Amino acid sequence: MNKAEFYRTETDRIEWKRSPQDSDGILRATCALANDLGGSGEPGRLVIRLEKDGFRRGVDAQRLDQIQQDLSSRLRSTKIQPTPSFDISVDHGDDGVTLLVITVIPYPVPPMVMVDGVAWVRQGSSTRRATQADLLRLNERRPEHSQPFDLRPIAAATLQDLNLGLLRARYETERDEDLDEETFPGLEQWLTQRQLGRLITRIWRPNPAALLLFGVSPQSWLPGGHGRVCTLRGTGHR
Template sequence: MKQFTDQELETLLNDIESDLVEKKQSLKGDVPKKTRQAICAFANDLPNHNQPGILFIGAKDDCTPSGEPITDELLRNLADMKTDGNILPLPVLFVEKRVLKGAEMAVVAVMPSDMPPVKYEGRIWIRTGPRRSIANAQEERILNEKRRYKTLPFDIYPVPSAKLTDLSKVIFENEYLPVAFASDVLEANNRSYEERMSSCKMIVSPDDTTPTVLGLLAIGKSPQDFLPGAYIQFLRIDGTELEDPVIDEEDIGGAIVEMLRRAEEKLKAHNRSAVDITSAPTHQIALTYPPAALQQILYNAVLHRTYESTNAPVRIYWFNDRIEINSPGGPYGNVTVENFGKPGITDYRNPNIGDVLKTFGFIQAFGRGIATARKEMEKNGNPALEFETNQSAVVCTLRGKQ
C-alpha cells in the first residue's frame, strides 16, 4: 500500500461526504465497537473503489482536530483490532500516528478484502456514501460476486470432483450458522440455502454449488475422499526412536472440528499425571505436558499447514521423552525461516480455515498460539519449545517435564 502524504490525508479529512473516510474524536465509550464496524465496512468495499478506507482518530465531524492524546496504548488497541478475531476474515490494515492540521491523529488505513463478505460479530457491515449499515440480501450477493474475480487463497478454491451433497447441511445449519452469524441476522435472513453457503465460502456461488476446500474441511461428510492428506497421524512410540515399538496409532480424519476434538482426546489420554505430596502443603497434580501448549501447537499445525499439492498428514509422534508435531508446508508470507516464532510476525496461508476455527471456538485471537504454548511450557517446568523449519515442513518438539 502506498504511503499517503500529509496533504493527501488532509484532503480526505476535509471531505465530509466521502465513503472512504470516517472520523472519531477519541476511542472511548462505544467508539471501539463503531470503529470495528467501520473497518469491516471498508474491508467489504461495496462501492468497489479498490482503495483503502481511512479512519481518523482524533478528528471531529467538522474535520478539525479534537485534541485527543494519541498514546502508544491507543495505537496498540487499534492495531489489535486486526487480530482479535472479532472481524472475519482478518482485515488488512495499517495504523500510524500522524500530525495533521497541527495536531496528532491516529490514522487507520483499511485495505479492501479479497475475500468478502467480511463480518464483525456475525454481521456484514457496508458503507455507501456517509452511511454505514448491515448488508441486505442483494448487497451480500454483490459481495459474493466480487470474491469470484479476486486472486483467492487455496482454502476457498473449488473442488470440481465434489458435489453439494458431499457437505453436511445438518452441521452447517445447526452448528456453524448459529455461531457464525448474530441471532437477529439469522432471524431476518431470507437467503436461500445456497446463498448462505456461498456467503460462508463453503461453495463457489449460489449458481455454482461446487464445494470449496474450506467447505469440505469445515462441514464435509468425508473430506479425505477429496483431500487425502487432510488428516492427523498419531503414533505413540515406546522409546525415543522411530524404529522403537508402536503401542498406539491412529489416523484421525473427518471434518476439521471432529478431527481436532478426537486428536485432543488422544493427547489427553496419553498425558500422564504425577502427584507431588512434598513440595506444598496440599498435594499437587503435575502433567508431563501442559494441555494448553499441546492444544496451541496442534491448532497451529492444522491451521498453517499446506493443503495444496501434498498428501502428507499432520504427524504427531509421541516418544517417551518428547512429542514431535510435524506440519506440512514451511513458513508462509511474512513468516520466514529466520523470523519464525518471533512476537508480532504472523501470516496466514489458510485465512478462511482460521475463520472456521475461530467461529467454532478453537481460536480466541490470532497470532498468539506459539507465545501461549511457550508460556505454558515454562509454567509447567518443561524445557523450551524447539522448532525446526524448512521449505517443506515445520516441526515443533515439546520435551517432557523432568
C-alpha cells in the first residue's frame, strides 16, 4: 500500500479521524485495525486530522510532539488490551498541511484486542462492535497461530526472497517425472504442498523454514538463525 492510498478513501484497513482528542474513537479504530477481521495480514492506517470528506485539516505544528506523546500513551494504556504493535509517523504534505499516521500491525488473533473488554472490527469503511459471528470468525484463526513458528508465513516476504533457480530446477524435475504433467500443480501450489508457505491475500508468502533452507538472504529475515546437518552412517545408506 503506497502513501497516496492513505488519503484516497477509507477502507477496512484505512480510517480517518478529525481530531487527536477523539480518545474513544482512536482506541476503537486501533483495536479494529489490529483485529483485522478480513485476515488481510496488511498493516492498518489511522490518519489523524483528516476530515471524512477528505479535507486535510492538519495538526498544529507547535503541538506536534505533545500530540504524538499523548497518542502513544493512550494506545499503551490499560484501556486497550493486549497492546497492539503500532507506529506514529508525521506526514508533511506538499500543501503545507501536516497529518499524523498511526500504522497498526495486525495482532496474532486470538486473543482478540479489546477496548474496555469489548472487541471492535472494521466492516468496509466503518468501525463497529464485533458481533458474535465476528468473534467466532476471529477465534477460528487459532489453528494457524498454534502452528510451529517455522510454518507461519512471513507477511513481508515474497517468492523473490527465495532461491528460485534451485527451487524451479527441483520443481521441473518432479514435473518431468510425473505420469500426468497436465494435472501437476503450479510452482506456488507445489511449494505450498511442501509446507514452505502459502497464499495471503493473493500473494504467496514463504515461511521461516523456506527462508532458512532456500532463502537468498536468510539472515535478513532470521537474524542469528542457523541450520545443522547431521549425517548418519549405516551399513547400506548414508
